[in-house]
Amino acid sequence: xxxxxxxxxxxxxxxxxxxxxxxxxMVLPVLYNWIVLVCRSCFPDLQEQHTVLWLSLDYLCxxxxxxxxxxxLHTGFLEDGILVRDRGRIRRxxxxxxSFPWDVAAVLPTDLLYLRLGLAVPAVRANRCLxxxxxxxxxxxxEMRTAHPNAFRVAKLMLYVFVTIHWHGCLYFALSARxxxxxxxxxxxxASRPGFARPLxxxxxxxxxxxLVLATVGDTPEPQREEEFLFVTAGFLLAVLxxxxxxxxxxxxxxxxxxxxxxxxPDPEPVRRYLREQGVGGRLAWRVAHWHQHLRxxxxxxxxxxxxxxxxxxxxAEVAASVHLPALRCVGLFQSWxxxxxxxxxxxxxxxxxxxxxxxxxxxxxxxxxxxxxEGRLAxxxxxxxxxxxxxxxxxxxxxxxxxxxxxxxxxxxxxxxxMSIGYSDLFCLSKExxxxxxxxxxxxxxxxxxxxxxxxLRMGKLDVHAEAAAAAAAEEAESWVQALETALEGLQTRxxxxxxxxxxxxxxxxxxxxxxxxxxQRRPAWGxxxxxxxxxxxxxxxxxxxGPPRVQGPTKAQGPPRVQGPAMPRGPAQGPGPxxxxxxxxxxxxxxxxxxxxxxxxxxxxxxNxxxxxxxxxxxxxxxxxxxxxxxxxxxxxxxxxxxxxxxxPAGVRGAGGTGPRR
Numbered sequence: 001x002x003x004x005x006x007x008x009x010x011x012x013x014x015x016x017x018x019x020x021x022x023x024x025x026m027v028l029p030v031l032y033n034w035i036v037l038v039c040r041s042c043f044p045d046l047q048e049q050h051t052v053l054w055l056s057l058d059y060l061c062x063x064x065x066x067x068x069x070x071x072x073l074h075t076g077f078l079e080d081g082i083l084v085r086d087r088g089r090i091r092r093x094x095x096x097x098x099s100f101p102w103d104v105a106a107v108l109p110t111d112l113l114y115l116r117l118g119l120a121v122p123a124v125r126a127n128r129c130l131x132x133x134x135x136x137x138x139x140x141x142x143e144m145r146t147a148h149p150n151a152f153r154v155a156k157l158m159l160y161v162f163v164t165i166h167w168h169g170c171l172y173f174a175l176s177a178r179x180x181x182x183x184x185x186x187x188x189x190x191a192s193r194p195g196f197a198r199p200l201x202x203x204x205x206x207x208x209x210x211x212l213v214l215a216t217v218g219d220t221p222e223p224q225r226e227e228e229f230l231f232v233t234a235g236f237l238l239a240v241l242x243x244x245x246x247x248x249x250x251x252x253x254x255x256x257x258x259x260x261x262x263x264x265x266p267d268p269e270p271v272r273r274y275l276r277e278q279g280v281g282g283r284l285a286w287r288v289a290h291w292h293q294h295l296r297x298x299x300x301x302x303x304x305x306x307x308x309x310x311x312x313x314x315x316x317a318e319v320a321a322s323v324h325l326p327a328l329r330c331v332g333l334f335q336s337w338x339x340x341x342x343x344x345x346x347x348x349x350x351x352x353x354x355x356x357x358x359x360x361x362x363x364x365x366x367x368x369x370x371x372x373x374x375e376g377r378l379a380x381x382x383x384x385x386x387x388x389x390x391x392x393x394x395x396x397x398x399x400x401x402x403x404x405x406x407x408x409x410x411x412x413x414x415x416x417x418x419x420m421s422i423g424y425s426d427l428f429c430l431s432k433e434x435x436x437x438x439x440x441x442x443x444x445x446x447x448x449x450x451x452x453x454x455x456x457x458l459r460m461g462k463l464d465v466h467a468e469a470a471a472a473a474a475a476e477e478a479e480s481w482v483q484a485l486e487t488a489l490e491g492l493q494t495r496x497x498x499x500x501x502x503x504x505x506x507x508x509x510x511x512x513x514x515x516x517x518x519x520x521x522q523r524r525p526a527w528g529x530x531x532x533x534x535x536x537x538x539x540x541x542x543x544x545x546x547x548g549p550p551r552v553q554g555p556t557k558a559q560g561p562p563r564v565q566g567p568a569m570p571r572g573p574a575q576g577p578g579p580x581x582x583x584x585x586x587x588x589x590x591x592x593x594x595x596x597x598x599x600x601x602x603x604x605x606x607x608x609x610n611x612x613x614x615x616x617x618x619x620x621x622x623x624x625x626x627x628x629x630x631x632x633x634x635x636x637x638x639x640x641x642x643x644x645x646x647x648x649x650x651p652a653g654v655r656g657a658g659g660t661g662p663r664r
Contacts, residue, residue: 011085023138029061030135033128040122042170046199106130169206185221214239268292320346330395348434354421365415367402376425
């Protein structure tokens, strides 16, 4: 367990306080190297007079640089929003980062060159300036944490300007020493001029000259040599870039300040312009101006929701609770409520500021909000608007009766009093919809609020007890009806589910039956008539919708002895309905009443004299007629009731003389 907790105890959170104070400390060695090293390199006397001090400070900065590398090896990082505390992963991540080579290069022991070049060359430590990214990180953290970010931005900009002028002045003195001090009017004067023997006077002159060049605010001596011209030209170009940067930064700071003011306080200019355009002025314009002035003077924020809208809900609740919860607990209604209810209410409260003599609500108006007095005093006035009936102070509330549906309330959701602000009053406003959402989540708070509202209505004489009892009875009856309807609905749902299950079962059985019938139809021959009744071989089936060759009828069944025909004439066959619903040809009937193939009607038979019929026509394909029937000679008839010899039967459908064909 100890091995598991030790790495975590030595791991720093990059967003924590310890890490913040450490990188704030690292600002000092970085600025020291950026400011002092160039000054010691360009002013040799300064290096020689304080050698021990400079060496002590140099190695102290080196120790801080090495300690900073150790801190980086123990600084965690976020992965999927979770702080990683594994030292192995932290070490690998830092060693593979792009900042590790620069950190190592900044602490390389280049001081060993002192052994060859001597202590008068502090420029060998120029690699210590490579830790500038640590400085920028510290400035960014400080800007996010400070309470005055705009002031910090201005101070940071001035620091950059100072460092730039400092470097330019040091390089100017170094160039003057190379060209010769005091050789012309442009270079720095030499020690022969009073006061210039001291390094401080030389530095101040160089800094002043660089300020004139970079700021271009004064006349500078005219350059005499090529090196001087090049240096002055480079300074002017740097000044142009610097002025553009400074102007843009200052403009950004001013814009941010104006944007912050606009987000906190409403702009009075649009209202003033509107009043001027409409020709309205005088006291009304004065009240509008003083209302805006009061907001800025007293730091009132009427648009809190717009300021906090970018925060997540949990953090927004914490911020609102820390600001308004103490004032909300002063309200007598909320003193016994739990903290969860108050946190939900705080998120929905809207601050409002009313001026002197302004009515918050009037009697008879429809109430949509209730109010909590945070600061100021309000008066309950009579109908004349002057007589004060009561004074409401800090911590009181009003308007809740019109938001709660109390049974028996005679006033309904109408206001019952006139409320006027005596001075400037700071109120919290809570709408009816927001209050209903909060009370729906906390029934106990709702019961308490209804009890207080009922008590207040009883004191005011605006609660009808009988109507309340009738409303309660009606509510109970309605609840019983609702329960009965729910029970009936459950029964109907059960029956509907049962019927649906039966319907699905019947549909499944029907589908299986249809499938079996289809299988049987596929196995059954299409036109097969079989050898029964002396029919010929089965004729092939015609394709659907086409007209095939005529069907050939096989030899018919042999006819027995002649039948005796009665006096009555044989009746013609009846026609049956065709396939498409029409009446098709008559079906031919065999000797024993068996029917032949249906649906095709042959040509009409010609009838001879005395009822004798000709040969039967050949039956063609479906709907087609064969050749016309040939009428044979008349059949001689013997004595009454005796039929002559049978006629010989020819090919299919042709009837010979003397006999009757099969009855159709």
